[in-house]
Amino acid sequence: MRLLILNYEYPPIGGGAAMQTKLLAEKFAERGHKVTVITSHFKNLPWIELKENLQIIRVPAGRKRADRSTMPEMLMYLMMAKLVYLYQLVFNRPVAVLNFFLMPTGALGFLCKMLFRIPFIVLLRGADVHGFIVPEHRRKLKYFKPFSTFLAHYADKLVAVSRDLADMAEDIFNVKNVNVIENSVPLCHGERKIPSEFTRFLFVGRLSLEKSIDDIITAFSKTENSVLEILGDGHMRESLERLVHKLRIEDRVNFHGWVSREEVNSWMLKSHCLVLYSRVEGMSMSGLTAFSSGLPIIGSNAAGMRNFVIDKVNGFIVELGNPDALAELMIEITEKKYNLEEMSANCRRIVEEKYSVDKAADKYLTLINQMIGR
Numbered sequence: 001m002r003l004l005i006l007n008y009e010y011p012p013i014g015g016g017a018a019m020q021t022k023l024l025a026e027k028f029a030e031r032g033h034k035v036t037v038i039t040s041h042f043k044n045l046p047w048i049e050l051k052e053n054l055q056i057i058r059v060p061a062g063r064k065r066a067d068r069s070t071m072p073e074m075l076m077y078l079m080m081a082k083l084v085y086l087y088q089l090v091f092n093r094p095v096a097v098l099n100f101f102l103m104p105t106g107a108l109g110f111l112c113k114m115l116f117r118i119p120f121i122v123l124l125r126g127a128d129v130h131g132f133i134v135p136e137h138r139r140k141l142k143y144f145k146p147f148s149t150f151l152a153h154y155a156d157k158l159v160a161v162s163r164d165l166a167d168m169a170e171d172i173f174n175v176k177n178v179n180v181i182e183n184s185v186p187l188c189h190g191e192r193k194i195p196s197e198f199t200r201f202l203f204v205g206r207l208s209l210e211k212s213i214d215d216i217i218t219a220f221s222k223t224e225n226s227v228l229e230i231l232g233d234g235h236m237r238e239s240l241e242r243l244v245h246k247l248r249i250e251d252r253v254n255f256h257g258w259v260s261r262e263e264v265n266s267w268m269l270k271s272h273c274l275v276l277y278s279r280v281e282g283m284s285m286s287g288l289t290a291f292s293s294g295l296p297i298i299g300s301n302a303a304g305m306r307n308f309v310i311d312k313v314n315g316f317i318v319e320l321g322n323p324d325a326l327a328e329l330m331i332e333i334t335e336k337k338y339n340l341e342e343m344s345a346n347c348r349r350i351v352e353e354k355y356s357v358d359k360a361a362d363k364y365l366t367l368i369n370q371m372i373g374r
Contacts, residue, residue, distance in 0.1 A: 002034045003368070004088055006108055007100035008077040010039035010056065011261065013066045015206065016285025017100050017125045019261070020183055024098075027361040029053035036088055038081050040073070042066065057084055067233050067258040068206065078104045082111070089116050096121060096368045099155075102128040103144060106151040119156040119371045121364075124178070126161070126282025126304070129169045149173045156371055159364075161283035164303035179367065183283045184360035187351055188293040190269045192344065199226040199334040202271040202295070204264055204286040207234030212277045212300070212320070214243055219327035220275075221247040226334050228253045229271065231264055268293040272340060273333060277318065277326060281305050292351045294344035298329065312338075314347045 005025055009018035021037065029035045035054045040061035041047060049056040061077035063069060069077075085108050088094065097112050097120040099105040109120030128148070152158060152173035159179045160166035166178040194200065201220060205211055213230070217240060220228045230240075230253065237255065244253045256263075264286075268274065274290040274297045281287075281304030287297050297315035299305040311317040316338075318326045332338065 001096075001368075001372075002092055002094040003028055003036070004085075004092075004094040004097045005035065005037045005100070006039075006081065006085070006097065006105040007037070008040045008061065008069060008074055008081075008105065009100075010037060010058075012045075013040065013042045013063065014069075015067070016183070016288075017123075019285055021100055023184060023186070023357050024361060024364065025054055025056075026051075027357050028365070031361070031365075034092075036092065036094070038084055038088070040069070040077050059084055065258075074104045078107060081105075082108065085112070089118060094118060095372055098123060098364070101125055102148050102151055106148075106155065110151055110154055113154065113156070121157040121159055121367065121371075122151065122155040124158060124160040124165060124169055124282070126165065126280075129160070129165055129172060129282070145172075157367055159367070162281075162304050163307060165282045168303065181360060181363045181367075182355060183285055183288050184355050184357040185285070185288045185292045185351060186357055187348060188265055188269070188289075190265065190293065192269050192294050194270055194272055194340075199223075199273075200271045201226060201228045201298075201330065202231070202267055202274050202290075203228065203276075204231045204267075204274065204290075205276070205284075206232055207236040207240060209236065210279045212279055213240055215321075215323045215326065216275050216277050217243055217247065217249075217253065219323045219330055220253070221249050222327040223330050223334050226252065226330070228275075229256065229267055230254065231256050231259050231267060233258045264289065265293060268295045271295060273298050273315070275330075276300070276305065276309075277320070278302055278305060279320060281308075283308060288351070288355055291347040291355070294348050296340055296343040296347060298326070298333075310350075312343075314343055314350055 007021045011018050011022050025035050025037050037056045040063050041058035042063045047058050059080040061073050063073050099109040099122045106122050112118045152175050159181050161183050166180050169178050274295050277300045280302050297309050299309035300320040301317050302320050309315040
């Protein structure tokens with residue numbers, strides 16, 4: 001069958017949702033389905049990329065950075081993608097459209113249903129839901145809430161990446177029966193080579209308020225014989241660098257900025273723990289990639305994390321907003337009080353059992369077939 005996927009981000013640009021788009025698109029194509037992805041153009045990337053059963057079309061969006069997109073860039077993507085999108089609907093007639101994020105791509109899903117009666121699924125990722133309750137984002141997004149609520153009601157299916165996110169969506173948008181299909185990741189087959197002479201903590205993600213990176217740095221400053229590698233970029237970078245200078249730990253904290261996925265995987269294979277002390281998450285692709293590399297996670301007990309990280313099995317859970325407890329745990333890890341090798345094996349086992357790309361593709365295809373049958 002023919003499937004159309006919309007996401008304004010697709011590797012090598014974007015974050016976790018971009019990577020999930022790629023994994024699913026390639027898996028659908030591998031199974032013989034004809035898949036078209038409409039995404040944003042960036043720098044020297046090809047405008048059209050053709051692979052077996054998979055077509056990637058990139059439209060002008062004025063995108064300036066690989067790691068994040070601004071609201072004007074999203075709106076430009078929406079306007080430019082509309083033309084290609086209508087062409088696909090008229091001439092290729094997909095059986096369903098998968099929209100990553102409620103906004104902005106959900107608006108195009110609404111268009112396909114209105115004009116062509118083609119069902120569309122909205123894949124809720126995180127910020128398109130919990131952004132309405134995070135104080136720093138709520139004020140900027142409040143004008144979009146009525147439209148987001150309308151799209152949530154009009155979509156044929158809503159799919160969230162965690163039960164916590166599904167519950168939030170049902171409450172915020174006053175909808176029922178949000179499906180849950182968790183993110184997926186292939187197993188990393190690289191060899192883990194962690195240093196024995198010191199402990200390496202790792203952070204991967206956008207440097208934004210909801211990630212509580214200031215608390216991570218403050219807690220880390222109380223450890224000894226350890227380093228903190230920060231992979232990612234964002235508007236908080238300067239303030240975080242000032243905090244590192246204030247705490248006098250410049251020799252133990254390294255900011256690497258935006259790096260390739262290959263570099264991320266390399267760092268994960270040579271680190272002891274990934275620290276994700278987020279105030280809220282959809283379902284972290286950085287965390288899932290860590291599990292696939294056998295890297296345990298230090299996570300918060302916030303929504304989107306508490307059912308993902310199992311305390312003392314594939315990582316550790318620390319109370320959110322308690323940097324002292326986080327510091328105590330990090331000190332215990334540097335003192336080798338936990339069997340990280342056993343946790344590493346558990347991480348990979350859980351990925352194989354629960355988060356494989358094949359399992360996620362099966363669930364989406366089942367959902368699509370149910371819609372077609374209906």
